[in-house]
Amino acid sequence: MSDDADAEDATDERRIETRAIHAGQEPDEETGALMTPIYANSTYKQSAPGEHTGYEYSRTGNPTRTDLEENLAALENGSHARAFSSGMGAINTVLNLLEAGDHVVAGDDVYGGTHRILTQVYEQYDLETSFVDTTDHEAVADAMGENTELLWVETPTNPLMNVNDIGALADIAHEHDALCAVDNTFATPYLQRPLEHGADIVSQSLTKYLGGHSDTVGGALIVDDAELDDEIGFYQNSVGATPGPFDSFLVLRGTKTLPVRMDRHCENASELAEWLEGHDAVDRVYYPGLESHPQHELAAEQMDDFGGMLSFELDGTLEEGSTVVSETEVFTLAESLGGVESLIEQPAAMTHAAIPREERLAAGLTDGLIRVSVGVEHVDDLKADLQQAFDEALD
Ligand SMILES: *Cc1c(COP(=O)(O)O)cnc(C)c1O
Numbered sequence: 001m002s003d004d005a006d007a008e009d010a011t012d013e014r015r016i017e018t019r020a021i022h023a024g025q026e027p028d029e030e031t032g033a034l035m036t037p038i039y040a041n042s043t044y045k046q047s048a049p050g051e052h053t054g055y056e057y058s059r060t061g062n063p064t065r066t067d068l069e070e071n072l073a074a075l076e077n078g079s080h081a082r083a084f085s086s087g088m089g090a091i092n093t094v095l096n097l098l099e100a101g102d103h104v105v106a107g108d109d110v111y112g113g114t115h116r117i118l119t120q121v122y123e124q125y126d127l128e129t130s131f132v133d134t135t136d137h138e139a140v141a142d143a144m145g146e147n148t149e150l151l152w153v154e155t156p157t158n159p160l161m162n163v164n165d166i167g168a169l170a171d172i173a174h175e176h177d178a179l180c181a182v183d184n185t186f187a188t189p190y191l192q193r194p195l196e197h198g199a200d201i202v203s204q205s206l207t208k209y210l211g212g213h214s215d216t217v218g219g220a221l222i223v224d225d226a227e228l229d230d231e232i233g234f235y236q237n238s239v240g241a242t243p244g245p246f247d248s249f250l251v252l253r254g255t256k257t258l259p260v261r262m263d264r265h266c267e268n269a270s271e272l273a274e275w276l277e278g279h280d281a282v283d284r285v286y287y288p289g290l291e292s293h294p295q296h297e298l299a300a301e302q303m304d305d306f307g308g309m310l311s312f313e314l315d316g317t318l319e320e321g322s323t324v325v326s327e328t329e330v331f332t333l334a335e336s337l338g339g340v341e342s343l344i345e346q347p348a349a350m351t352h353a354a355i356p357r358e359e360r361l362a363a364g365l366t367d368g369l370i371r372v373s374v375g376v377e378h379v380d381d382l383k384a385d386l387q388q389a390f391d392e393a394l395d
Contacts, residue, residue: 016075016190017259024070025252036067036252038245060237064245068252069220072210075189075255076202076222080229082236083220083248087185087205088113089241090219092121094181094201096235098149100126105143106152107134109162109363111183112351114152134164135295137172144176153199154183155192156299159311159347159371160364161286163295166302170198185209185338190262192303195224201232208338209308212254212261216247261340261376265308268382269374275383276312281390283313283368308375309337311347314368316394321346321368323393330377330385342375342382 014022027034039062044055055061065083072081084090091114098104106118108131118129130143134153144151151173155164166182173180181201182194188209194202204210206218219241223229236242243251266289273287285292288299289306299306314321324344325333331344335351345351348367352360361367374382 019074020071020190020258021256023074024067036064036249038249039063040245058245059240059242062242062245062248064248064252065243068243068248068255071252071255072204072220073222075258076184076195076204077189077193078195078202078222078224079226080224081220081222082229082232083206083218083243083251084236085219085241085243085247086217087203087207087219088117089239090203090205090221091117091183092241093221093232093235093239094150094152094179094203095122095127096239097179097231098127101147102127102149103145103147104129104150104152105140105148105178106131107154107157107164108132109157109160110152110154111158111185112354114154114183118152134169135162137165137168140169141172141175144172144178148176148178151178151180152183153180153194154186155302156186156288156307156309158186158309159286159351159369161288161293161309161311163288163293163299163302165298166192166194166197166199170194170200173200174198186309187303187307188258188262188338190259191266191305191307195222197302200225200228206251206254207336209262209265210255210258210338211251212258212339213250214336214339214341216250218243218247218251262305262308264376265374266305268376268379269308269310270306271379272372272374272382272386273310276310276386279390281315281394283315285313286311309371309373311369311371313366314370314390314393316368318346318348318367320393321370322349324386324389325370327389327392328385329388330381331372331389337373339373340376342377343373345371347371 042058046052069081132139132143153169170180179200182199183203185205185208202222204220270289276282277285287310325346331342334343
């Protein structure tokens with residue numbers, strides 16, 4: 001084994017806190033610059049036709065993006081990663097791997113944009129999707145048919161924080177010769193690495209925790225299979241939903257602090273969840289870290305910690321819920337999640353307002369449901385802020 005191969009093996013064995021900072025990050029050979037530069041160029045000089053450094057054109061490849069992709073692959077314990085201009089750009093690319101006449105099975109509580117692209121974009125190309133409760137493995141197996149080529153899994157899910165068993169679902173997919181893709185946006189690779197549980201593809205919205213500062217939009221697909229990566233790379237380049245160098249730089253800057261941010265997100269969310277569970281104004285709290293969560297044990301096995309997202313049911317009406325989310329001052333009323341700042345939203349009036357009320361209630365999305373992305377502020381300020389909003393809404 002060459003020295004180089006030894007060095008590479010040592011890199012693979014480093015812990016995620018170290019990989020987050022160093023994977024894909026070598027000081028520039030010429031200048032010694034520590035940080036990957038923002039390579040703001042579209043094209044690259046060739047010394048003779050077809051003879052080049054490996055870079056020809058920036059849709060196909062850009063050095064800032066390459067460093068980000070190497071960093072993301074190391075975080076998810078995969079061999080390859082591909083970055084996209086949004087999470088939806090990444091998800092679209094998974095669907096590009098399929099053909100007309102193929103069938104997809106997906107969770108019935110997947111991200112709204114995933115539901116939309118499967119139904120409103122791909123159905124017209126004769127790609128049909130069955131949406132099932134992915135905590136019910138029998139229902140998943142029943143939904144898999146001869147032509148099912150993809151099982152799409154999210155865990156934890158939005159906004160009720162259902163936890164799905166990645167290993168068991170990957171097994172079901174493979175029994176039917178289908179790919180298992182896991183949207184790992186809520187957990188992040190710091191808390192959960194689906195490839196280690198048998199998933200074939202991990203999808204990330206870099207917009208959320210990996211970017212981490214609510215200042216950029218991006219996506220990624222991570223795999224542990226060079227052939228599958230080649231195929232994904234073909235569609236990445238052909239469709240062209242690639243991130244620019246500045247966005248790649250921002251995410252690379254974000255991933256360095258992912259472990260320290262996630263530790264605080266988890267600590268704050270866990271304390272807030274317990275406080276809310278004991279609060280008179282609250283009927284129910286959805287957080288995988290609570291023992292009252294129906295899949296708490298699975299979450300404890302599959303995840304290294306329970307994340308920064310939680311939802312709770314206010315003991316109140318749609319209007320009272322709207323007052324709470326409008327009156328908070330530390331929590332910002334906004335969609336999205338995963339940034340350092342705490343966000344609050346009311347699914348019934350915002351992210352899930354398009355679902356008819358009866359259907360929404362049947363799915364457990366009550367009028368008083370409130371979702372929070374717990375930031376890294378001091379947890380006492382977060383509690384005090386929710387308390388004053390409760391006082392305002394429920395007096
Ligand atoms: C935000 C999000 C997406 C889509 O990502 P964009 O970067 O907004 O395109 C996909 N899945 C989940 C779980 C998300 O939260």
